Amino acid sequence: MSKELYIQFYRTMYKIRIFEKRIEEFSLKAEIPGFVHLYIGEEAIATGVCANLTHADYIQSTHRGHGHTIAKGAQVDRMMAELFGKSTGYCKGKGGSMHIADFSVGMLGANGVVGGGYTLAAGAALAEKIRKTNNVSVVFFGDGASNRGTFHEALNMAAVWKLPVVFICENNEWASTTPYLDVTSVQDISVRAVSYSIPGVIVDGNDVMKVYEESGKAIERARKGEGPSIVEMKTYRIKGHYVGDPEMYRTKEEVEKRFDANDPIKRFKDKIISEGVLSENDFKEIQEKVINEIDEAVQFALDSPYPEVEELYNDLYID
Amino acid sequence: MSKELYIQFYRTMYKIRIFEKRIEEFSLKAEIPGFVHLYIGEEAIATGVCANLTHADYIQSTHRGHGHTIAKGAQVDRMMAELFGKSTGYCKGKGGSMHIADFSVGMLGANGVVGGGYTLAAGAALAEKIRKTNNVSVVFFGDGASNRGTFHEALNMAAVWKLPVVFICENNEWASTTPYLDVTSVQDISVRAVSYSIPGVIVDGNDVMKVYEESGKAIERARKGEGPSIVEMKTYRIKGHYVGDPEMYRTKEEVEKRFDANDPIKRFKDKIISEGVLSENDFKEIQEKVINEIDEAVQFALDSPYPEVEELYNDLYID
Amino acid sequence: MREITFSEATLEAMKEEMERDDTIFVMGEDIVRQGGIFGQFKGLPDSFGIERVIDTPISETAIVGAAIGAALVGMRPVADMHFADFMGVCMDEIVNQMAKIRYMFGGQARVPMVIRAPDGLIRSAAAQHSQSIEAWFNNIPGLKVVTPSNPADAKGLLKAAIRSDDPIIYFENKDLFRQTGEVPEDEELLVDIGKAKVVKEGTDVTIVSYSIMMQKALEAAQILESEGYSVEVIDLITLSPFDEETVLESVKKTHRLLIVHEAVKIGGLGGEVAAVVAEKALDYLDAPIIRIGAKFTPVPFSPVLEEAYRPKTEDIVEGVEGMFK
Amino acid sequence: MREITFSEATLEAMKEEMERDDTIFVMGEDIVRQGGIFGQFKGLPDSFGIERVIDTPISETAIVGAAIGAALVGMRPVADMHFADFMGVCMDEIVNQMAKIRYMFGGQARVPMVIRAPDGLIRSAAAQHSQSIEAWFNNIPGLKVVTPSNPADAKGLLKAAIRSDDPIIYFENKDLFRQTGEVPEDEELLVDIGKAKVVKEGTDVTIVSYSIMMQKALEAAQILESEGYSVEVIDLITLSPFDEETVLESVKKTHRLLIVHEAVKIGGLGGEVAAVVAEKALDYLDAPIIRIGAKFTPVPFSPVLEEAYRPKTEDIVEGVEGMFK
Numbered sequence A, B: 001m002s003k004e005l006y007i008q009f010y011r012t013m014y015k016i017r018i019f020e021k022r023i024e025e026f027s028l029k030a031e032i033p034g035f036v037h038l039y040i041g042e043e044a045i046a047t048g049v050c051a052n053l054t055h056a057d058y059i060q061s062t063h064r065g066h067g068h069t070i071a072k073g074a075q076v077d078r079m080m081a082e083l084f085g086k087s088t089g090y091c092k093g094k095g096g097s098m099h100i101a102d103f104s105v106g107m108l109g110a111n112g113v114v115g116g117g118y119t120l121a122a123g124a125a126l127a128e129k130i131r132k133t134n135n136v137s138v139v140f141f142g143d144g145a146s147n148r149g150t151f152h153e154a155l156n157m158a159a160v161w162k163l164p165v166v167f168i169c170e171n172n173e174w175a176s177t178t179p180y181l182d183v184t185s186v187q188d189i190s191v192r193a194v195s196y197s198i199p200g201v202i203v204d205g206n207d208v209m210k211v212y213e214e215s216g217k218a219i220e221r222a223r224k225g226e227g228p229s230i231v232e233m234k235t236y237r238i239k240g241h242y243v244g245d246p247e248m249y250r251t252k253e254e255v256e257k258r259f260d261a262n263d264p265i266k267r268f269k270d271k272i273i274s275e276g277v278l279s280e281n282d283f284k285e286i287q288e289k290v291i292n293e294i295d296e297a298v299q300f301a302l303d304s305p306y307p308e309v310e311e312l313y314n315d316l317y318i319d
Numbered sequence C, D: 001m002r003e004i005t006f007s008e009a010t011l012e013a014m015k016e017e018m019e020r021d022d023t024i025f026v027m028g029e030d031i032v033r034q035g036g037i038f039g040q041f042k043g044l045p046d047s048f049g050i051e052r053v054i055d056t057p058i059s060e061t062a063i064v065g066a067a068i069g070a071a072l073v074g075m076r077p078v079a080d081m082h083f084a085d086f087m088g089v090c091m092d093e094i095v096n097q098m099a100k101i102r103y104m105f106g107g108q109a110r111v112p113m114v115i116r117a118p119d120g121l122i123r124s125a126a127a128q129h130s131q132s133i134e135a136w137f138n139n140i141p142g143l144k145v146v147t148p149s150n151p152a153d154a155k156g157l158l159k160a161a162i163r164s165d166d167p168i169i170y171f172e173n174k175d176l177f178r179q180t181g182e183v184p185e186d187e188e189l190l191v192d193i194g195k196a197k198v199v200k201e202g203t204d205v206t207i208v209s210y211s212i213m214m215q216k217a218l219e220a221a222q223i224l225e226s227e228g229y230s231v232e233v234i235d236l237i238t239l240s241p242f243d244e245e246t247v248l249e250s251v252k253k254t255h256r257l258l259i260v261h262e263a264v265k266i267g268g269l270g271g272e273v274a275a276v277v278a279e280k281a282l283d284y285l286d287a288p289i290i291r292i293g294a295k296f297t298p299v300p301f302s303p304v305l306e307e308a309y310r311p312k313t314e315d316i317v318e319g320v321e322g323m324f325k
């Protein structure tokens, strides 16, 4: 494992964390409008998975998509601007948090429809298969989303056609206000791989190295034309479902206990320090740079203009 | 095994066979309008399954629904009239083959939408669970239908809530013109039970006794409040997908070979004769009675009037 | 009279009806632990237990499909759609099963169920969480579509919908949930399904609207009255099949028609209302019909664009003024 | 000129376009082995291989979703719906993804895809296999809806749809597939999307129609001409967004408008056409607008009822005659 990769992983996870914290702040003040779902506590997943991808590969994201977008290589300033509804945002302010996308890096969009991404990801993979490239397509989805019919249709199709697509389950134990086991007939979502004669594996989703390695295997398999897999990342949703969620369905203590024991960023930092690869000072340096970058992104967003009203009719049809 | 049950099984299967043959004849002559899908060669399934049910139990059927309807206890004359589009039909001529139903015996309808029945069956089961009866609900579905998203949503829901519903797969190896393995990621549909932590079993669907026994276990389990199962009946579609299908996708020989070796009615008759329970003469008697009944049904249908044009607006709203 | 919120009004309707009739149950996503996104199910599990107030998986086809199945065998399910935007997921269940079953089966079946569907713009919820999609269902015989514009109707209409033997889609505007209004304490408060309401009488122009846009319609009416116009305002309440008679009668009196809804104007319900009038009361019209609705784009996120997208009171005022020029 | 069937015309369009552009592929249920229910895909696998002519599982959400995903990354998929009736299954993919992706993402994405959807009545196929559902999509910005009424347009319009960079729903009437007509042997035969066609000029009344009902419109026109009326007939071709200008211009000339479609009249596309005219050309109208469409019920099975349900030539004739009384 190279030091560069360690640094990259840490920097990406930390960037996501700081990005989300600033978003939370502005969202609570209603300066960021719309529904906002934070990725705090799940940073290792996007980071580890996307480290296996190039910009020629695709991801389909979810309503909780900031982490995926950052990990896939999007710029935080244009992301931030989008979340503020500014014209300099990736979607010119038309999308916002639930519809963030950066096609230039292969990030094909967050999705406000839970389970909306599976079939699109399969389609991108189908395109690459027809074109005989070795690009792959990855779709992130939640435990809750695993009960959508689209899960079944996309997986069956992907399996039958051996499409280069990887299904990454982010099992954070909650679907909004509902514990996933209340509404899900299996403990491990990845068990459902059996229904499609494909591999299904379970991974500690808060261990970025494990995420990287196990998703890497599935991605490699897809790249070689051996078809799809389900990789289930076990994690936990630290924040409310959306910013402003009263969280009447669980106690603060419950959540804090889980986070303290299992913060993926802290865990990774401890590991690197214990391995002697980086020092506290190295971390400080990375952190400062990231904080700086996010501060600049916030400033960029604040300084940017709102779209002109005339923009309303643009981007509807091409012909 | 009682002699009465043997007779009942044989009579029901034979009745379905003769019914379908007459339907085919009139459908080819276009005297029966609309799309017609025949159940020939699959008679053992509906017969064996429904023998475990009372009229207080429900079934949801498919586009290939005549067999289910007969086995659930509907009258062939009113069925025949429906298929002819006559006002004396079960649906007053408004439904036809794809929408045949007899609510009085718990037959909640054929369905023109493949995979449309799963969730409805789960709902009927949910009702019984809420009302704390021990009635069960059964849904028939094809191999092709097992790739619909509704399969997944209904099974997950039924499993989580332990609903008294049984999923009977009629795996006849074909989905219209497509061999099921071309579009299905598992050899055995029942394997998919794993995705819902429920039992899944494979049954020789052309052996009416096995069908009766195995579906009986699943139905009993559901009745006792232990939740859903998938029971997969292996069979083969003997006729074209619909009456008039040019069947360019397979050879006549292929089909005949399968039928000759595995006609469920012939198999059952041979078995009963070899066991000495009934004689050739007994069969002749049953057969004659059935043929008579179907002839009368045809006559009833032919003699019945078409609906009055004013009927068009009836049965739309209640209030 | 006491004032309660729109959300509380629907909650009362649920409670009273569920007490009255134990075949009624409700299911949807996230309704048990937090009482629904808009508080519209708050406390129901305590009163009726989680057998009758049911959290579902994220499986809209199963939610609506199961409601249909339960209705077929004698229950009266209420299915919550979370956001109306997700009705596309279960569109097949709604149009090919729910709406058609009774007819296809020649009247053998009853499908007494209600789909509750929170719709409309709300704080930059963007393209997939802001839609008003009532027009989709207008062309579908066999179901009824209703929507209240205030707390009292919210209660009476939901009660009536639950009691109806027909399948009903009950759209409830998301922004209305927190608004308050007078609601009589009457367990038999029922709003007639199929009937529009003349909310304000007038003689110069008829404004037809429904749901949240009723407020802008009334606001505009007030402005217009101050300018000397006599404005009649009709709340459609039932959107499909809608009450032609009340609309036609009004137009025959006022000779002018403006229709306003929050849904996209083109292809919206306003077209159907306009067409009926152009067919059956054309000779009475003294001015072109005006339709006002959202712009023909998906709902944009940015507050600036969302505002530009949304139909406004002044659009109505200017529209009516223009009729007299 | 040579005559070919409507089905063959669409097949030629597919072949020519797939030869021209190898990013085009087609997928759907049962298209490989038997060439589609209406022969509309016959022989395509031989020409282009099963990599580009793909049999799918019975998974409409995956068919349309995968088409969207493939389009997003540069392909030009054609997705077959088997029967238009099943579009409810993938309605979410159509309206929340396909139609909105480009706009939501601020123009980053292109979704050049075509959904082929056989619709309409055919030999007692009953409630779930006979629908005309074009009106559902009229209220949805971001997609286009087109439908041809004859073999030549079937070819030119399908080619244009495949070449378009926008997502397009191409409705093709099931009963038209076997009909024959002259089709020029021209690889650049393209029908303009967004433009209606004045198929027959006249001065007394404008009949607007599309798809199979164009035949009845023209039949009625002929009868009416023999009675002394001069009838203008417009084929809309593009249903959403439709060509207002051509319709308005015609009505301004003829002063009378009748719209006819096979879809249920109430809530149908005719309402939108009527409303636009009532808004923008009311003063030109010398008679009430007439809309003709199917009756407000699910499609009944029995031939007698199906016939009663279906709009007829004499409805059109009587409608126009009534305008002059």
Ligand SMILES: Cc1ncc(C[n+]2csc(CCOP(=O)(O)OP(=O)(O)O)c2C)c(N)n1
Pocket: A063, A064, A112, A113, A114, A115, A141, A142, A143, A144, A145, A146, A170, A172, A174, A175, A176, A237, A241, C029, C058, C060, C082, C086, C089
């Ligand atoms: C089709 C659909 N149904 C319901 C919703 C409302 N909704 C948004 S997020 C969510 C929970 C998703 O849970 P999960 O998939 O586990 O993702 P997580 O939020 O835990 O990351 C729900 C129900 C939606 N957006 N789309």
Ligand SMILES: Cc1ncc(C[n+]2csc(CCOP(=O)(O)OP(=O)(O)O)c2C)c(N)n1
Pocket: B063, B064, B112, B113, B114, B115, B141, B142, B143, B144, B145, B146, B170, B172, B174, B175, B176, B237, B241, D029, D058, D060, D082, D086, D089
């Ligand atoms: C949602 C939907 N998609 C497609 C069809 C068209 N269709 C009718 S039957 C059929 C094949 C069904 O195969 P299977 O489920 O195996 O049942 P079988 O016909 O073999 O009994 C198809 C594709 C349909 N009716 N509904």
Ligand SMILES: [Mg+2]
Pocket: A142, A143, A144, A170, A171, A172, A173, A174, A175, A176
């Ligand atoms: Mg979750």
Ligand SMILES: [Mg+2]
Pocket: B142, B143, B144, B170, B171, B172, B173, B174, B175, B176
């Ligand atoms: Mg089959």
